[in-house]
Amino acid sequence: MKHLIDINQLTCGYGQKIVLSDMNFTVSSGEILCILGPNGVGKTTLFRTILGFLPEISGSIKINGQNRQDYSRSELAKIVAYVPQAHIPSFSYRVEDIILMGRISHFQNGSKPGKKDRQIVLEVMERLELSFLKNKLYTNISGGERQMVLIARALAQEPLFLIMDEPTSNLDFGNQVRVLEQVKNLSAQNIGIIMTTHSPDHVFYCSGDVLLINGNKKVNHGHVRDILRSKDLSRTFGIDIEVVDIEKKNGDRRQTCVI
Numbered sequence: 001m002k003h004l005i006d007i008n009q010l011t012c013g014y015g016q017k018i019v020l021s022d023m024n025f026t027v028s029s030g031e032i033l034c035i036l037g038p039n040g041v042g043k044t045t046l047f048r049t050i051l052g053f054l055p056e057i058s059g060s061i062k063i064n065g066q067n068r069q070d071y072s073r074s075e076l077a078k079i080v081a082y083v084p085q086a087h088i089p090s091f092s093y094r095v096e097d098i099i100l101m102g103r104i105s106h107f108q109n110g111s112k113p114g115k116k117d118r119q120i121v122l123e124v125m126e127r128l129e130l131s132f133l134k135n136k137l138y139t140n141i142s143g144g145e146r147q148m149v150l151i152a153r154a155l156a157q158e159p160l161f162l163i164m165d166e167p168t169s170n171l172d173f174g175n176q177v178r179v180l181e182q183v184k185n186l187s188a189q190n191i192g193i194i195m196t197t198h199s200p201d202h203v204f205y206c207s208g209d210v211l212l213i214n215g216n217k218k219v220n221h222g223h224v225r226d227i228l229r230s231k232d233l234s235r236t237f238g239i240d241i242e243v244v245d246i247e248k249k250n251g252d253r254r255q256t257c258v259i
Helices: 045-049 073-077 095-106 114-127 145-157 173-188 200-206 230-237
Strands: 004-014 017-028 034-038 059-063 080-083 162-163 190-195 210-213 219-222 244-247 252-259
Touching: 004 045, 017 045, 017 190, 017 210, 017 219, 034 173, 034 200, 034 219, 045 080, 045 190, 080 145, 080 173, 095 145, 114 145, 114 173, 145 162, 145 173, 173 190, 173 200, 190 200, 200 252, 230 244
Parallel strands: 034 190, 034 210, 080 162, 162 190
Antiparallel strands: 004 017, 004 059, 210 219, 244 252
């Protein structure tokens, strides 16, 4: 069964201050939508609106045909999970406990986590190859490991969609690639993904749809090969960018940026 997030004529902002307007796009289960643009164009505002932290100024956000505001918080958490940028919390929780926090929306009337909740956590850790971190303190693991733990926490919600805020931020090159590999793996498992990034090459790697927002808040939406062209990227980021095709040793072809 295909699940769908449908954004129609969405205008979002703060109060009556418009940040982005007339947004139209859809994301289905199993699809990846990358949101690309320079700092300050409204990517975070769009996320906060989709998640219900900000009310839309106009337009609609529908999830599986139902208006987002008609879902309760716990209902929405079982459909859409949020993965923030990696952070270090104030308290030294074990990795297993951090991931277990993703089950909160499934608890009934203040109940404690049960056998099923803990089993799901163990399965998610195994799925993401994180079992070796189970008893480590979240504050003592690497940045790349912390980002994977946040993805695991979101997956413990058993969502249909993941919204990911710059999941590769502050990671070294190797960990960036590992996170992007997991993004593609999760998409192949029928999870819909919306993620922000500052890197056109990350969008090429994911090879899905892209929402390109330039400094004037103009939005272009479509498949990456149709939207991320040299002139559009140069105009968006204010530097000379050339998009080139490369062939890998295994014969696969991919686009990348040259500056």
